[in-house]
Amino acid sequence: MDFRQITAAERTDKMFPLQAYAFMPSPWPAEERDKYRERMQYYESAVSLVAEEDGQALAGAAAFRMQQNVRGLVHDMAGVASVATHPSARRRGLVRELMRRLLRQMRDEGCVVSALYPFRPSFYARFGFVGIPRHRTASFSPEGLSHLTRAELGGEVEQVSMADGFEVYDAFTRHLLTRRHGFAVFDEVRAAGFRNDRYWVAIARSGGEVVGVLRYRIDRSAGDLRASHLLTTGPVGQALLLQFLGRHVDQVSRIVLTVSTDEVPELWGTDIAVVTEGQVGGPDRNAPMVRVLDMEALTGTPAGPGAVTVEIVDDELIGGVWQLESAAGRLSVTKGTNPVATLSAAGFSGLLYGVLDPVEIGVRGLGDVAAVPVLAEMFPRRMPYIVADF
Numbered sequence: 456m457d458f459r460q461i462t463a464a465e466r467t468d469k470m471f472p473l474q475a476y477a478f479m480p481s482p483w484p485a486e487e488r489d490k491y492r493e494r495m496q497y498y499e500s501a502v503s504l505v506a507e508e509d510g511q512a513l514a515g516a517a518a519f520r521m522q523q524n525v526r527g528l529v530h531d532m533a534g535v536a537s538v539a540t541h542p543s544a545r546r547r548g549l550v551r552e553l554m555r556r557l558l559r560q561m562r563d564e565g566c567v568v569s570a571l572y573p574f575r576p577s578f579y580a581r582f583g584f585v586g587i588p589r590h591r592t593a594s595f596s597p598e599g600l601s602h603l604t605r606a607e608l609g610g611e612v613e614q615v616s617m618a619d620g621f622e623v624y625d626a627f628t629r630h631l632l633t634r635r636h637g638f639a640v641f642d643e644v645r646a647a648g649f650r651n652d653r654y655w656v657a658i659a660r661s662g663g664e665v666v667g668v669l670r671y672r673i674d675r676s677a678g679d680l681r682a683s684h685l686l687t688t689g690p691v692g693q694a695l696l697l698q699f700l701g702r703h704v705d706q707v708s709r710i711v712l713t714v715s716t717d718e719v720p721e722l723w724g725t726d727i728a729v730v731t732e733g734q735v736g737g738p739d740r741n742a743p744m745v746r747v748l749d750m751e752a753l754t755g756t757p758a759g760p761g762a763v764t765v766e767i768v769d770d771e772l773i774g775g776v777w778q779l780e781s782a783a784g785r786l787s788v789t790k791g792t793n794p795v796a797t798l799s800a801a802g803f804s805g806l807l808y809g810v811l812d813p814v815e816i817g818v819r820g821l822g823d824v825a826a827v828p829v830l831a832e833m834f835p836r837r838m839p840y841i842v843a844d845f
């Protein structure tokens with residue numbers, strides 16, 4: 456078996472048949488291959504690995520070059536995707552070896568963290584990944600926002616196509632990357648592909664500054680307005696975008712909006728009737744997962760006070776004994792001795808990302824840290840919101 460990195464141009468011959476078989480209705484029409492080939496210009500910077508036997512690709516895995524904010528520090532991130540094995544070659548350890556090589560390569564090329572959307576979380580838990588929240592959706596009638604219709608909010612909303620609004624939209628997501636825990640963006644090569652997406656973009660401005668953006672589609676008159684994440688810098692941007700949505704009363708009967716776990720849509724208006732739900736499960740609707748690839752590069756992360764030495768076990772990338780020390784609100788990570796707590800890679804990643812506290816790590820079998828309350832103080836609970844989907 457040969458394992459090698461392939462170019463974006465090679466992906467159509469090597470990876471498309473594996474991915475199409477795994478993820479699309481099949482047999483697929485001939486034009487699907489051409490559509491895939493056209494998209495490959497946006498995969499030029501991705502790292503694509505295949506396992507080949509006698510020149511035939513039997514399995515593949517790839518990583519997009521992305522960036523993610525983790526507790527305030529922006530890191531290079533490997534966004535893992537395109538993982539598939541030919542049915543006749545499954546359960547032979549091919550993806551295990553591809554993932555091992557891919558994560559190591561991405562770490563060696565500077566990625567400090569990695570994220571993915573799993574078909575089955577327990578599969579990727581074996582590779583040190585831990586779950587973070589999946590987004591919620593809020594569904595409501597535009598009438599629920601009628602109190603905003605005539606309000607003077609000190610700003611305005613421009614509505615443009617994604618083709619026309621792409622630069623503003625993309626720049627705003629890169630601005631939010633510096634501000635929001637968990638937020639992730641693609642590199643410019645991959646992001647350029649989103650310019651062609653058939654969406655409207657609502658751009659909220661106040662005092663000349665962009666304070667919110669919203670990507671959406673309308674399915675039909677009296678139907679749904681379906682929007683993706685409500686991206687704002689704060690309450691002014693949010694109010695402007697909600698006012699814009701409210702002005703669709705009598706045009707659409709329902710607005711469906713993607714929101715983070717800390718958003719509370721019932722507080723958007725006094726009489727608003729809204730269903731807020733999070734659905735998780737099944738191969739295409741799981742919560743994202745993340746992991747740390749490089750411990751020392753976490754130095755500088757905002758953290759609560761404390762010092763502790765931990766051992767991370769059973770992990771090729773971050774295994775070892777680490778001295779974690781927080782002074783003046785910033786973490787330093789160095790090699791240590793005499794650990795007082797044991798963690799798996801997933802357990803440590805859960806602490807760093809703020810999704811698990813030490814007691815939960817013990818309960819979940821991801822480490823033995825329950826007796827170390829300082830870890831809870833250093834890594835307080837804080838829900839990440841990844842937004843990017845891949």
Ligand SMILES: CC(C)(COP(=O)(O)OP(=O)(O)OC[C@H]1O[C@@H](n2cnc3c(N)ncnc32)[C@H](O)[C@@H]1OP(=O)(O)O)[C@@H](O)C(=O)NCCC(=O)NCCS
Nearest residue numbers: 477538539540545546547548549550551552572573574578
């Ligand atoms: C899921 C898939 C990628 C696994 O590939 P594979 O080459 O068969 O995986 P491996 O043989 O390397 O298995 C790695 C480990 O996961 C386990 N595993 C494999 N498939 C699994 C599954 N469906 N559920 C749970 N565990 C699984 C293996 O037993 C092995 O465990 P071990 O290392 O402890 O022995 C492959 O079955 C596939 O292409 N499925 C359809 C597409 C898909 O779902 N892709 C994932 C998108 S996120």
